[in-house]
Amino acid sequence: MKPDLPDVRQTRLDSYVDRYAARTKGMTASEIRALFSVASRPEVVSLAGGMPNIAGLPLDVVSGAVRDLVLDSGPTAMQYGSGQGDPVLREQICDVMRLEGIEAHPDDVVVTVGSQQAVDLVTRVFCDPGDVVICEAPSYVGALGVFRAYQCEVVHVAMDDDGVQPEALEQAIAAVKAAGKKVKFFYTIPNFHNPAGISLSLERRGKVLQICQDQDILILEDNPYGLLGFDGEPMRAIRADDGEGVIYLGSFSKTFAPGFRVGWAVAPHAVREKLVLAQESATLCPPVFSQFAISSYLSRHDWLGQVKQFQEMYRERRDAMLAALTEKMPAATTWTRPAGGFYVWLTLPAGLDAKAMLPRAVTNRVAYVPGTAFFADGFGSQCMRLSYCHPTPARITEGVSRLAAVIEEEFEL
Numbered sequence: 001m002k003p004d005l006p007d008v009r010q011t012r013l014d015s016y017v018d019r020y021a022a023r024t025k026g027m028t029a030s031e032i033r034a035l036f037s038v039a040s041r042p043e044v045v046s047l048a049g050g051m052p053n054i055a056g057l058p059l060d061v062v063s064g065a066v067r068d069l070v071l072d073s074g075p076t077a078m079q080y081g082s083g084q085g086d087p088v089l090r091e092q093i094c095d096v097m098r099l100e101g102i103e104a105h106p107d108d109v110v111v112t113v114g115s116q117q118a119v120d121l122v123t124r125v126f127c128d129p130g131d132v133v134i135c136e137a138p139s140y141v142g143a144l145g146v147f148r149a150y151q152c153e154v155v156h157v158a159m160d161d162d163g164v165q166p167e168a169l170e171q172a173i174a175a176v177k178a179a180g181k182k183v184k185f186f187y188t189i190p191n192f193h194n195p196a197g198i199s200l201s202l203e204r205r206g207k208v209l210q211i212c213q214d215q216d217i218l219i220l221e222d223n224p225y226g227l228l229g230f231d232g233e234p235m236r237a238i239r240a241d242d243g244e245g246v247i248y249l250g251s252f253s254k255t256f257a258p259g260f261r262v263g264w265a266v267a268p269h270a271v272r273e274k275l276v277l278a279q280e281s282a283t284l285c286p287p288v289f290s291q292f293a294i295s296s297y298l299s300r301h302d303w304l305g306q307v308k309q310f311q312e313m314y315r316e317r318r319d320a321m322l323a324a325l326t327e328k329m330p331a332a333t334t335w336t337r338p339a340g341g342f343y344v345w346l347t348l349p350a351g352l353d354a355k356a357m358l359p360r361a362v363t364n365r366v367a368y369v370p371g372t373a374f375f376a377d378g379f380g381s382q383c384m385r386l387s388y389c390h391p392t393p394a395r396i397t398e399g400v401s402r403l404a405a406v407i408e409e410e411f412e413l
């Protein structure tokens, strides 16, 4: 007897679809991931990815630290460890945060698998389906993905060149409360925003904190770029002025290397305990080997000196991008002027759509991320994120030039 051949139409469908949990409806591939394969073709200048440029890392020092780690502490470094994270690294993390005015105790630090996992753990601990998270407009695509996966409702609040607008924040909170819903926290990226490229001014930090304190709303302060400013000292963290109402997230991904996957959360004591329980159920413990390697690197190398080199490298790339934009972009195109970090947020002339334009841009060998990726509600079609962190200054100039030509052509169509 001939075996039944599978129905070709059936095999194209996901036959598990009826069995998935309802929350998986919110799990969709980000627009950035979808772009990855196209943008990584060598002929394309990718202004899309936000990958740190780690070419400047002293690989001899890193390899020395890793080698000694294996030889001196191998059995511990390759074993399971504390769910809260290595105590020595937690002390070093407190030293790092002191640069932004934060006085924290190592007991209140939870090491995580990148700050991405910290966003996940905080959301898991605080949010039930239907709870509201307030975010800036636009906001970090990876955090929006987490909020969606936990079935939160995202309410966006407008920003301008000084960061989120306090009046808009107040109005959004009032509207959510009037609708009988709970705001669980306000998620903010105060420094060198991803994707907006702007920072919350010092004056506004005070106002935002006051509003959230008055309304009894937690702040989730996500700060992976804070030490990558191009002018002067790091800005004072919001967490520096409130240890109870702010959960602060940090990361070594941009100041060291993302492949180690080490970030952290600092939270009020009771919340910290819940985060550790959530961490233990998710991963048992953050990667011990990575933590020891970073800890050893921090103690044997001039890490701050290396961060300064990163600042210089990114400043040079930022300058190349701003100069090329000024020279090449058609009138009525506007963009932000970042004082640190990786990103410029560009707004196209009225009537143009960044997502619709992307295939033509890729044909013209330049890629970017359409603005809609950074909104939970379909907004942002006139905008795009441009990253200057990875390509060389010459490639950035070339990429912006190609992009400007695509925009010009779009007018003529």
Ligand code: PMP
Binding pocket: 050, 113, 114, 115, 116, 117, 140, 142, 189, 194, 222, 224, 250, 251, 252, 253, 258, 262, 263
């Ligand atoms: N928050 C923001 C604002 C980011 O831009 C990123 C990385 N792009 C993360 C969190 C996550 O970083 P990591 O998990 O590598 O620490």
